[in-house]
Amino acid sequence: MPSITREEVAHLARLARIELSDEELDHLAPQLDQIIALVGQVSEVAADDIPPTSHALPITNVMREDVNVPCLTPEQALSGAPAAEEQRFRVPRILDEEA
């Protein structure tokens, strides 16, 4: 029983807007399965008293004061955009549905 099926990989690819051909799916799905199995070894050594962690550093509450710092100019902000219009980022219509 693979830890990730071909269908699940296809689903993830769709969510990530990555177009995969059948051949690519055939190729990638077993690879992902191996990667997950490898990472899964961590949970074998993790005892009940070891909480899952999402951060390498044992620190909390890193915060900043609520003060303003200078922004980019609109020109700077838009300088990396493939297209701009009316001082806004111009994007293709992506989803045929309401926001």
Next chain:
Amino acid sequence: MTAEVFAIEDALAQYDPVLGLEVHVELNTKSKMFCGCPTEFGAPPNTQTCPVCLGLPGALPVVNARAVESAIKIGLALNCEIAEWCRFARKNYFYPDMPKNFQTSQYDEPIAFNGWTEVVVDGETYRIEIERAHMEEDTGKSTHVGGATGRIHGASHSLVDYNRAGIPLIEIVTKTIEVAPDKAAAVARAYVSMLRDLLLALDVSDVRMDQGSLRCDANVSLKPRGSKVLGTRTETKNVNSFRSVERAVTYEITRQAAVLASGGKVLQETRHWHEDTGVTTSGREKSDADDYRYFPEPDLVPVAPSREWVEELRATLPEAPSTRRVRLQEEWGFTDLEMRDVINGNALEPIVKTVELGVSPAAAKKWWLGELARAANESGKDLADLGVGPVDVSNVQQRVDKGELNDKLARQVFDGLLKGEGSIDEIIESRGLALVSDDSALIEAIDRAIAANPDVVEKVNSGKPAAAGALIGAVMKDLRGQGDAAKVRELLNAKLGI
């Protein structure tokens, strides 16, 4: 062919509505949630952005301390538990309103959870359970170009302004609300309205619904009367006034009832509220795109508010509305029934302000629930919009206390004020409402009353002083109610030697 919607009475006769409300509040912090960009409303497009809120490679977010503080205050005001330790999570989706391709939010570790609050509708108190209040960031604003209606349908492309992207948001989610069916929509409205007052009192948000700083999504489902099985729910977006909360919920109840009664199925979908036409229309069905693949945000460390900080913030909270009602009732010495009338009549705030001006609570209640409530009813206005305020009530009552007016004359003064006949003095002058307290005028009237009622005088003289009441009545009638009753009694008693 069945009707597209039911009459609300017919819908409520067969189905019990089950509601859930999600309210998004934009905080009034100076800077964004994770960067120092300003949060001004209405600034020119893309003038309030930086590498962090544009999601540029290598930029690192840092949490705004005041936003966390506001989140905790909101949680405490809603009687929530405050997490000892919680994290942010990435909500992944592909839509250009977030340049990062994810929204930084909280998932299964909200900062506040398991709370409750209360709203009052028609004198009844309804308890609303709060599931959670979590921190997240607002999205950018898209304008769709080329479509006939400015909507995305038929649009050729979209333009995005990221000024709003990253402004701190608190999402407040209720547990399911099941109340008397005919009260459901009104309770929903009262809840959002109460939240607005609460957030204003906490000073954590501008709470401008017209500017989108308070936004409500209403989840509605129906269950057939007597059934325990929850129906399929819809989520109505874009409900942006108190009145539309009530209207949108009512509309969804009538629409879903018609669908179910005709044997159809309610689709689990997002729906859009249209303020102008008063209907909701189908948005999109739940789909693949709702698989957000949440995972803990690796660029932010956990938030672990110390209990000391939480208690410090708790100490700054304004008095809860329910506590305040209890306190005021005690201070004013009102019975439960009297207090209920006050709440019912929306007279609480006017009475508070009137009492602050030195009027006794009983007198303030008498005018606000009597003369003024009647006038509000007749004109279909709110008490607050009558044009007669606490200062007027205080001025009139001061004249009553000084003996210049009695209650009957005071009522006429209010009538004159409501009809816009000028100032209190002008009305007293033009309507001839001054109380007669001039001794000679009173003594003349007393003499007339004694002369006209020898039998009563006889009774008083034979040892029944209580009979003198009839003479006072006669004097007051003679003076057309404009006599100073206390003075009349004093002079009459002297005259009769009692």
